[in-house]
Amino acid sequence: HLICPMSTSPYVDPNKPSQEIWEEFSMGFTPAVREVVDFAKSIPGFRDLPEHDQVGLLKAGTFEVLMVRFASLFNVVERTVTFLSGKRYSLDTLRLLGAGELLHSMCEFSEKLAALGLDSDEMSLFTAVVLVSADRSGIQDLNSVEALQDNLIRSLRNLVMQNHGEDSATTFTKLLLKLPELRSLNNMHSEELLSFKVHP
Numbered sequence: 683h684l685i686c687p688m689s690t691s692p693y694v695d696p697n698k699p700s701q702e703i704w705e706e707f708s709m710g711f712t713p714a715v716r717e718v719v720d721f722a723k724s725i726p727g728f729r730d731l732p733e734h735d736q737v738g739l740l741k742a743g744t745f746e747v748l749m750v751r752f753a754s755l756f757n758v759v760e761r762t763v764t765f766l767s768g769k770r771y772s773l774d775t776l777r778l779l780g781a782g783e784l785l786h787s788m789c790e791f792s793e794k795l796a797a798l799g800l801d802s803d804e805m806s807l808f809t810a811v812v813l814v815s816a817d818r819s820g821i822q823d824l825n826s827v828e829a830l831q832d833n834l835i836r837s838l839r840n841l842v843m844q845n846h847g848e849d850s851a852t853t854f855t856k857l858l859l860k861l862p863e864l865r866s867l868n869n870m871h872s873e874e875l876l877s878f879k880v881h882p
């Protein structure tokens with residue numbers, strides 16, 4: 683099984699060589715990863731960071747950006763997950779196939795993010811904040827990354843304050859609290875990915 687919505691289906695042909703399974707899977711998620719790279723380049727100031735740091739933030743943060751972008755694949759009301767092929771699978775089916783705590787945590791994350799009712803500009807600015815807030819181990823120019831993060835957070839705050847009336851302060855706080863949640867989903871997901879690479 684390959685229980686990741688970036689796949690076309692959770693079922694894999696047991697007779698297929700694992701290299702082929704991995705190749706087909708990567709054809710599915712590669713365009714999404716490219717879009718994250720293009721998005722990063724469009725963040726004002728990102729391309730002024732040292733190239734080494736641009737790569738570092740993308741390596742550490744791409745999953746988190748994709749998680750935010752694809753949160754709507756998790757439908758908590760109907761208890762389904764839509765895979766990149768467009769096919770939907772029930773949470774119960776995915777559980778039976780072996781999905782666990784991570785699937786549950788991602789559903790919860792998606793539900794809470796949707797509840798904040800962000801519009802597309804807010805979502806895009808939040809995604810930029812997620813990317814520049816990625817793990818900084820190995821980053822060379824920490825000051826520039828922090829300055830960029832401060833600017834983006836300030837813009838996000840202004841936008842949320844304009845749009846959310848009385849709920850502005852709580853909405854903004856809840857958004858910032860999503861950052862450590864994303865980090866933890868990223869860590870859990872990396873473990874799934876590693877163990878899949880070891881025993882496909």
Ligand code: HEM
Nearest residue numbers: 683684685686711748749752781782783784785874875878
């Ligand atoms: C699990 C790869 C992005 C959601 C997995 C697994 C792999 C994988 C190899 C383990 C599959 C198994 O053992 O059956 C990738 C790669 C990604 C990516 C290479 C980068 C492009 C994402 C994103 C999401 C996601 C963006 C969410 C929107 C999940 C879920 C599981 C999973 C829900 C199953 C968790 C569980 O077993 O509880 N992924 N994934 N993945 N992935 Fe991904």
